Amino acid sequence: xxxxxxxxxxxxxxxxxxxxxxxxxxxxxxxxxxxxxxxxxxxxxxxxxxxxxxxxxxxxxxxxxxxxxxxxxxxxxxxxxxxxxxxxxxxxxxxxxxxxxxxxxxxxxxxxxxxxxxxxxxxxxxxxxxxxxxxxxxxxxxxxxxxxxxxxxxxxxxxxxxxxxxxxxxxxxxxxxxxxxxxxxxx
Amino acid sequence: xxxxxxxxxxxxxxxxxxxxxxxxxxxxxxxxxxxxxxxxxxxxxxxxxxxxxxxxxxxxxxxxxxxxxxxxxxxxxxxxxxxxxxxxxxxxxxxxxxxxxxxxxxxxxxxxxxxxxxxxxxxxxxxxxxxxxxxxxxxxxxxxxxxxxxxxxxxxxxxxxxxxxxxxxxxxxxxxxxxxxxxxxxxxxxxxxxxxxxxxxxxxxxxxxxxxxxxxxxxxxxxxxxxxxxxxxxxxxxxxxxxxxxxxxxxxxxxxxxxxxxxxxxxxxxxxxxxxxxxxxxxxxxxxxxxxxxxxxxxxxxxxxxxxxxxxxxxxxxxxxxxxxxxxxxxxxxxx
Ligand SMILES: Cc1cc2nc3c(=O)[nH]c(=O)nc-3n(C[C@H](O)[C@H](O)[C@H](O)COP(=O)(O)OP(=O)(O)OC[C@H]3O[C@@H](n4cnc5c(N)ncnc54)[C@H](O)[C@@H]3O)c2cc1C
Ligand code: SF4
Ligand code: FES
Ligand code: FES
Numbered sequence: 299x300x301x302x303x304x305x306x307x308x309x310x311x312x313x314x315x316x317x318x319x320x321x322x323x324x325x326x327x328x329x330x331x332x333x334x335x336x337x338x339x340x341x342x343x344x345x346x347x348x349x350x351x352x353x354x355x356x357x358x359x360x361x362x363x364x365x366x367x368x369x370x371x372x373x374x375x376x377x378x379x380x381x382x383x384x385x386x387x388x389x390x391x392x393x394x395x396x397x398x399x400x401x402x403x404x405x406x407x408x409x410x411x412x413x414x415x416x417x418x419x420x421x422x423x424x425x426x427x428x429x430x431x432x433x434x435x436x437x438x439x440x441x442x443x444x445x446x447x448x449x450x451x452x453x454x455x456x457x458x459x460x461x462x463x464x465x466x467x468x469x470x471x472x473x474x475x476x477x478x479x480x481x482x483x484x485x
Numbered sequence: 486x487x488x489x490x491x492x493x494x495x496x497x498x499x500x501x502x503x504x505x506x507x508x509x510x511x512x513x514x515x516x517x518x519x520x521x522x523x524x525x526x527x528x529x530x531x532x533x534x535x536x537x538x539x540x541x542x543x544x545x546x547x548x549x550x551x552x553x554x555x556x557x558x559x560x561x562x563x564x565x566x567x568x569x570x571x572x573x574x575x576x577x578x579x580x581x582x583x584x585x586x587x588x589x590x591x592x593x594x595x596x597x598x599x600x601x602x603x604x605x606x607x608x609x610x611x612x613x614x615x616x617x618x619x620x621x622x623x624x625x626x627x628x629x630x631x632x633x634x635x636x637x638x639x640x641x642x643x644x645x646x647x648x649x650x651x652x653x654x655x656x657x658x659x660x661x662x663x664x665x666x667x668x669x670x671x672x673x674x675x676x677x678x679x680x681x682x683x684x685x686x687x688x689x690x691x692x693x694x695x696x697x698x699x700x701x702x703x704x705x706x707x708x709x710x711x712x713x714x715x716x717x718x719x720x721x722x723x724x725x726x727x728x729x730x731x732x733x734x735x736x737x738x739x740x741x742x743x744x745x746x747x748x749x750x751x752x753x754x755x756x757x758x759x760x761x762x763x764x765x766x767x768x769x770x771x772x773x774x775x776x777x778x779x780x781x782x783x784x785x786x787x788x789x790x791x792x793x794x795x796x797x798x799x800x801x802x803x804x805x806x807x808x809x810x811x812x813x814x815x816x817x818x819x820x821x
Contacts, residue, residue: 299488318491318533321520341521342588354561354590360520361591364491365513365535411586420565423581423721428570444721445585 303367307332308376316363323347323358325366326373334375334403338447345446348404348411349373355411374403377410385470386410386463395459397450405446409460412442413467434464487529494539497664497698503534505666505694512536512696514557514596517588522601526610527617540595540698544569550704556595556697560650561586563594573702575711575730579653582715585722595697598651598677601688602644602754603724605629615641616685630792632724635800636784637753642685643790645751646678647724652750653713655758656730659702665695674700678755685754706744709734714811715750716803725751727804733815735771742766742775742816749783749804759783762808771816773809780805 305312307330316325323340326332326349338346340359347358350372358371377384383391386409396402416438419431424441432438439460440453448456491513494500504510509531513519522528541555544566552572554563563569564580584592606612606624613622625633625643633643651674659674677689691697705711711732717723728750734743745766747759762779769775784805789798 299490301491318489319486319523340524342517345585345587348587355587356591357517357587360515360517360588362491362513362516362520362533365493365516365537367493408587411590415561415586418565420561421570421577421581423578425581428574428577441721442586445587 301364301367303363305330305363305366305368306370308371308373318362318364320363321359322349322351322361322363322366322369322371325363326358326371332373332375334373335407336400336403338401338404343447344401344404345408346401346404348407348446350407350411353414355408372407374406377406384410385466386413386460389459389463389466390456393455393459393462395455396448396452401446401448401450405443405448405456408443408446409456409463412439412460413464415442416464417467417471434461434468436461439464486523486526487531489523489530490532491535492532493535497536497539497696500534500536500539501664501666501694501696503532504696507532508693510534510694514593515559515591517584517592518596518600522608525608527601527608536595536696537593540696547701552702554594554700554702556593556699558594559590560584560592560594560597561589564589569702572705573653573657573711575656575713575732576650576653576702578713579649579715579728579730582713582725582728583649594650594700598648598654598674599689599691599697600648603632603647604644605632607644616644616681616688619684619686625792626790628792629794630790630797631794632726632751633790633792633797634753635787635789635797635804636749636757637680637755638788638790639681639683639685641683642681642754644681644685644754646688646753646755648756649713649715649725649728649750651678651756652728652748653730654700654702655756656711656732656746656748657702657705658746659700661697662699662701663691663695664698665692669698671701675756675758681754688754705732706734708738709744710815711746712811712815714807714814716807727751727800727807729804729807729811731808731811731815733766733771733812735816739818741768741770745779747779747783747808749808752787752800752804759808761785766812771812773813776809776812777805779812780808783808 336346338344542557612624715728762783765779
């Protein structure tokens, strides 16, 4: 049975008809030729299909496309700002955080989600005091990235990359805040 | 996969009407369990009704310090809520110890306690399973039983309930609000799940078409300390072998045990409320001997299983140690 949906994907708007059984992952890859999200397990166990929907990281293999009508989807291919890579992408390059690269688009989207979740002060299972805003330690990053498996075992460099991206994002946020205060003082 | 129609319900009544009137229909929330089961052939509905917009996605204050959590609240949002983090560490840790960041962003508070067992024979349609296919037999018996029950199993089914959140909700004495074709009702969370008996195909006491609309978290006395401890085969992103949710209140914060609420995960077909352990603890001094006696009392009826993988007898000492360690953590003096 078919259903018509509209999807925003990486800045483009698509209208398409999908079988109700189609997952968001298959709609992206097979119907829209958006192939950066990968199919690893197709059962929610590996994280290779991670995309951002409305800015939140989710597994595209467990979303029925028919329930995503009107959604804004960002894949790893749409994270960059024109020609300049997203801080997470830059950090993956700087830290050599992959081997075959199959898990990488999922890792990158997941890490982008982790950055936002840390900025929002979300705790994780390794946060000692749940009432505090957790700091981005290596243990925190490893725990938050646990849903992304890497068969090549590039984990050490992946954690280092996410650490770098978090540091950069924090610095940027501090600079922006400082600029804002300076701007207000000038007024 | 069997073809199905897909509808989006915009209110709870519509959702109930669509599912209650059609024996082949099912509610769809975050989809993290049901979509997997569609692919595996474990679930074969002819109609799906998306309920993520049919119930509340808000956490609201109740009189007296309780909280009402809408069924469409995502697991990650419940775990991030300031009020919940301050009042219910046990609940937050059960959420954060479950699944992954992506899955918690999808999974809902209504769907999580209603996820089905991870018994590998249940998930493999080429093997017999009384839960999936009534009276077809039980593939787990004499098979791989590492994740199976030591309490409350029946000759028909040995499965465990996989949810972490459900263990915390059982310990907390949460209340479930349900809407059915005949109207609204509420029930204690501990009455939501049922032991397998001779009807293992029924996980819960809900009728077909009954929709969970919200779950209420009661306020606990302010001096209560609570936590959730989960033991698993890897450090993260794995289901529990055993788990303990516990909330303890000591007299003046350091004396005898005024109140204890305990539930165990990974041991039974239901999140197992440990009434016997609680009875041993209540009124006693919080000592190592008391904790051991509490664990022993709860496990007197434990029936470990044989299995190809060596069975699950390890769970009895593992529950004992995990419970004792959890109680020790909650009753030792706070580091200042
Ligand atoms: C790889 C992996 C690892 C996981 N690890 C863990 C873990 O460690 N701990 C853990 O607890 N869970 C774990 N999960 C399970 C996950 O948390 C559950 O699948 C999820 O919480 C289910 O919620 P949902 O909203 O996605 O439900 P759905 O999949 O949408 O629905 C589940 C069931 O509930 C019914 N339902 C949904 N909402 C309602 C409602 N409001 N009223 C009545 N019926 C309803 C549906 O019909 C369906 O039968 C894991 C899942 C995966 C894929
Ligand atoms: S233990 Fe229960 S769920 Fe598992 S195969 Fe036996 S009947 Fe099925
Ligand atoms: S392909 Fe989606 S989690 Fe593996
Ligand atoms: S880089 Fe090969 S799977 Fe991760």
